[in-house]
Amino acid sequence: MPPSTESTLADVAQAAGVALSTASRVLNGERGHRVAAATRERVLAAARELDYRPNAIARGLRTARTFTLGIAVPQLENPVFPQMIVGAEAAARERGYSLLISHVAESDTESRTYERLASVSRVDGLLVATLEDETRLAQALATTSRPYVVLNRKLRGVDNHAVFDSFAAAEMATAHLISLGHRRIAHLAGRLKGYNGTRRLAGFRAALRAAGLPRDAERVIPAGYTFEGGVIAMRELLRDPVRPTGIVAATMLAAAGAMKVLHGEGVAIPGEMSIVAIHDATIADMLYPPLTTVRLPVQELGASATRGLVDLIEGKATGVAITLPPQGLVLRASTGPVPGPAPKRPSRRA
Amino acid sequence: MPPSTESTLADVAQAAGVALSTASRVLNGERGHRVAAATRERVLAAARELDYRPNAIARGLRTARTFTLGIAVPQLENPVFPQMIVGAEAAARERGYSLLISHVAESDTESRTYERLASVSRVDGLLVATLEDETRLAQALATTSRPYVVLNRKLRGVDNHAVFDSFAAAEMATAHLISLGHRRIAHLAGRLKGYNGTRRLAGFRAALRAAGLPRDAERVIPAGYTFEGGVIAMRELLRDPVRPTGIVAATMLAAAGAMKVLHGEGVAIPGEMSIVAIHDATIADMLYPPLTTVRLPVQELGASATRGLVDLIEGKATGVAITLPPQGLVLRASTGPVPGPAPKRPSRRA
DNA sequence: TTGAAAGCGCTAACAC
């Protein structure tokens, strides 16, 4: 029965009849220092007996290390962030660190959050998974003496990052549609000024060009990265006189929104319109029809960034610059061959 | 320009020409202690000048308070947990606390995680959002001297909890189907031994009884709380010679899995089968057809539990026992009137 | 109203 009050290293040392420092040596994987086997046993026994648990705070004060990583995430509702967190948490744990999470509301104009996270000496390093390309963020980051890695985008004046190859992902998605015979393809883009938004748009265009498609075969509508954004963008798209036969959505959530609108309008997927999205998660399989996606290694991004950050902290690296390629196309049921003739001018075959 | 090295309270005191303790008094909202206005100004100015940020670790060591709450979550993929976290984070921040997150893998048989979380003095209290009704967990909790609140279930021998009224939620969902004329109703249950699983099943049965339906009008299949669980359960259900016309799913994810199977089998929703689920999230609106749900105040659960925990920590409460009622039915398109005659024995009216 | 000083629990020199 452990005592009601937490036992300290001093208690252990006393119980084992050794000096404080000896107990400390035994309980840490002493480096270089050798301790007699008998002594070590006594200390270990005492620690077990007293249910000793090192006080992380005291250790942190002494070593200026907390073995805690801060992670700032916006929008926990977007499945991409939980996925990143899962990856980060696993990698952190593997390296002996914990994760302090901070949900940064997007509306949080004060950015006090970043400062709070960055300022205090409670974390050894920072993972920043923001959606914004804010200079504000870069500034806040600049004031911290702790290493950090920015997730999912590169920021001006910020060195360390872990990103997806968004260009390649969009190219892959678009090429898939092209290979199915689609010629009029629209892009539900992310934020047109955002890091990933611009790159996915560029990849989309590059694929069209590579297939020799004329410029007017393309249609781009910003949809942001939310379900609602997808709804709004798709509604607008349907107002066009000529409908595309294929859609490349920059995000899975936007694709889901688009599909909702298509269902509402009675547009058959993929009969009349195919849709492919970038990013993959269980949700893609819940949609109807199940959504074809280009899979992004989201957990791996969180994990790689975390490993890089820990390397930074432990002086094993001086910079982190990670770019992860897409993991390939996950073929589901939302894409199919291009429908026969163009709906506008009925012709040869039904 | 702040110095490259973090400045300490001693630096501030020196710069202001006062004693360390005086600086401390100024910088904390000194209690009872009065400081001369002039002194206070000087200290404040010095702190600003030096970009002083209190060292949370040192403070924590001294006060034995970290203003950090630990939260253990399994399965971040299930949208219910991110939602809880968002609520918890907001409430924590409101009270001046941060959230230390720990992803507890379900397979983690060692339960070292709980101990890790519970043991160290890095958190002032613990939020536990586990899926398991483990005695293991109760044991781990028992060894910590920190207050804790268990989310989403009551555990034997564990006092503090915040739960949903699962019984009422299931009753509400079932009553909805009954009011639409459904008589043969199946229940995709949660875990039959789980806290919520048993209560939702009980609510389901109570509603049937209240409507005077015979016992054989009911069919119960455990589906767990995952998409895959829903798929498997629904497949099994469809093997029955007599199909139900309505389904009450204990979780949204299971409902999504069930819908996938129904689509695959060409069963019209709600034309041939209606489905209602407990729990609501954006996903419900992404499904096709959009899923009717009984909304649960998930964020609020996280927030209430957190407030309760902080009260516990700060001695403002001696126990936390929160039960949150469902927020009502969110009528979408997956439920509708019962289809004509029963397929097995056609009778009186169409 | 302010200052001096003790000490939270621990690690890491340094001495023996």
Next chain:
DNA sequence: GTGTTAGCGCTTTCAA
């Protein structure tokens, strides 16, 4: 191999 000791940065008596 083991013990002694000096702090890490802070809050909080206790004295002045």
